[in-house]
Amino acid sequence: GPARLLGPTPYLPGLEMLWSQRALLLWLTWFGLQVALYLLPARKVAEGQELKDKSRLHYPINGFQALVLTALLVGLGVLVGLPLGELSEMLLPLAFVATLAAFIFSLFLYMKAQVAPASALAPGGNSGNPIYDFFLGRELNPRICSFDFKYFCELRPGLIGWVLINLALLVQEAELRGSPSLAMWLVNGFQLLYVGDALWHEEAVLTTMDITHDGFGFMLAFGDLVWVPFTYSLQAQFLLYHPQPLRLPMASVICLINAIGYYIFRGANSQKDTFRKNPSDPRVADLETISTATGRQLLVSGWWGMVRHPNYLGDLIMALAWSLPCGVSHLLPYFYLLYFTALLVHREARDEQQCLQKYGRAWHEYCQRVPYRILPYIY
Numbered sequence: 001g002p003a004r005l006l007g008p009t010p011y012l013p014g015l016e017m018l019w020s021q022r023a024l025l026l027w028l029t030w031f032g033l034q035v036a037l038y039l040l041p042a043r044k045v046a047e048g049q050e051l052k053d054k055s056r057l058h059y060p061i062n063g064f065q066a067l068v069l070t071a072l073l074v075g076l077g078v079l080v081g082l083p084l085g086e087l088s089e090m091l092l093p094l095a096f097v098a099t100l101a102a103f104i105f106s107l108f109l110y111m112k113a114q115v116a117p118a119s120a121l122a123p124g125g126n127s128g129n130p131i132y133d134f135f136l137g138r139e140l141n142p143r144i145c146s147f148d149f150k151y152f153c154e155l156r157p158g159l160i161g162w163v164l165i166n167l168a169l170l171v172q173e174a175e176l177r178g179s180p181s182l183a184m185w186l187v188n189g190f191q192l193l194y195v196g197d198a199l200w201h202e203e204a205v206l207t208t209m210d211i212t213h214d215g216f217g218f219m220l221a222f223g224d225l226v227w228v229p230f231t232y233s234l235q236a237q238f239l240l241y242h243p244q245p246l247r248l249p250m251a252s253v254i255c256l257i258n259a260i261g262y263y264i265f266r267g268a269n270s271q272k273d274t275f276r277k278n279p280s281d282p283r284v285a286d287l288e289t290i291s292t293a294t295g296r297q298l299l300v301s302g303w304w305g306m307v308r309h310p311n312y313l314g315d316l317i318m319a320l321a322w323s324l325p326c327g328v329s330h331l332l333p334y335f336y337l338l339y340f341t342a343l344l345v346h347r348e349a350r351d352e353q354q355c356l357q358k359y360g361r362a363w364h365e366y367c368q369r370v371p372y373r374i375l376p377y378i379y
């Protein structure tokens with residue numbers, strides 16, 4: 001039937017539709033495969049930020065390699081008759097299994113934190129209230145030997161799972177309608193670019209607050225393992241059941257919007273990464289900066305002189321481009337854009353607080369020089 005927002009839901013799936021042994025096996029195979037790919041030799045081993053006890057952890061940089069090997073394995077599987085399209089019919093039981101796994105995994109992490117040294121605990125998530133601490137996560141970098149649970153979960157099973165679900169939806173659409181629609185190609189292409197880019201620049205995740213500040217608890221485990229693959233693929237899920245006519249001129253405009261978003265997102269993230277690694281790198285050496293009491297400097301020209309979070313702006317423009325191929329008949333494909341706006345506004349406020357603590361007066365000066373947070377002249 002046509003997509004509609006108002007009116008009663010046609011039916012609600014019964015509990016029996018949540019559980020499937022096949023989904024459990026499939027999810028465990030998927031998770032096991034990503035663990036195996038993580039353990040393969042890496043092209044580089046990166047150092048994380050300095051910890052409370054002045055030590056630094058090491059992280060394998062082989063996420064992009066995991067994406068390519070997964071693509072090869074899935075491609076081989078399809079060649080020998082793996083019914084990839086059927087995955088699209090198992091999303092509900094798969095999401096249920098992933099939720100159970102995230103819950104059990106977080107219980108394990110909570111218990112593991114009981115025996116962790118105080119220096120290994122996160123700044124939040126150690127209030128003494130078990131529900132709050134279980135949710136936020138007690139340990140900053142829970143590990144067994146060199147296997148880092150948070151770093152692994154951030155970028156692999158969920159992000160690669162997201163593009164695999166998208167691909168399964170594309171294959172299913174081709175089986176149903178003879179060929180994938182232009183809208184489905186665009187959504188798959190844009191989101192593959194985003195995930196490929198995140199894995200190519202995997203090292204950048206080591207400086208995000210998720211890794212350096214937040215504990216690993218149910219919120220992040222659920223976010224990484226369930227929320228990302230099953231809700232970030234909503235646009236492709238929508239397109240399978242509600243095909244949208246999309247003509248070439250409109251498709252070109254949407255591609256241009258995605259390209260502009262990506263240009264800002266990548267330009268801003270790379271400019272900051274380059275500057276943080278080596279401020280005298282010729283690509284950033286001419287940019288204007290503010291000195292801070294910590295010895296680190298803040299950029300006040302280039303992308304970071306336009307707004308205080310140009311990378312979020314680029315990310316939001318891309319989010320819009322991912323929704324537009326789905327037309328404007330329904331709100332569901334715009335869910336990601338709305339949720340992501342809320343997430344980034346909240347994330348920006350948290351980052352602002354941390355930067356104020358770190359940089360004090362210099363941060364005030366930056367805010368005066370660059371008054372807008374995400375959207376020039378508006379916010």
Ligand SMILES: NC(=O)C1=CN([C@@H]2O[C@H](COP(=O)(O)OP(=O)(O)OC[C@H]3O[C@@H](n4cnc5c(N)ncnc54)[C@H](OP(=O)(O)O)[C@@H]3O)[C@@H](O)[C@H]2O)C=CC1
Nearest residue numbers: 208209269272276297298299300304311312315347351355
């Ligand atoms: N799709 C999704 O679900 C999500 C995507 N993202 C994306 O991930 C990317 C990374 O975001 P996030 O981890 O939030 O943080 P950022 O990459 O924006 O990093 C913020 C840090 O950058 C440094 N910084 C801020 N201003 C300046 C400046 N003017 N000059 C130099 N350094 C500065 C500060 O750290 P310091 O000074 O210590 O270096 C600050 O704490 C973004 O593109 C975001 O959109 C993030 C979350 C979810």
Ligand SMILES: CC(C)CCC[C@@H](C)[C@H]1CC=C2C3=C(CC[C@@]21C)[C@@]1(C)CC[C@H](O)C[C@@H]1CC3
Nearest residue numbers: 154198201204205210219220223224227228269
């Ligand atoms: C808890 C929430 C409900 C869900 C949070 C999910 C996030 C942890 C991940 C979703 C997409 C991500 C990306 C990155 C890290 C993990 C999260 C935040 C990067 C920021 C890593 C650095 C790259 O330069 C960009 C990545 C974009 C996607």
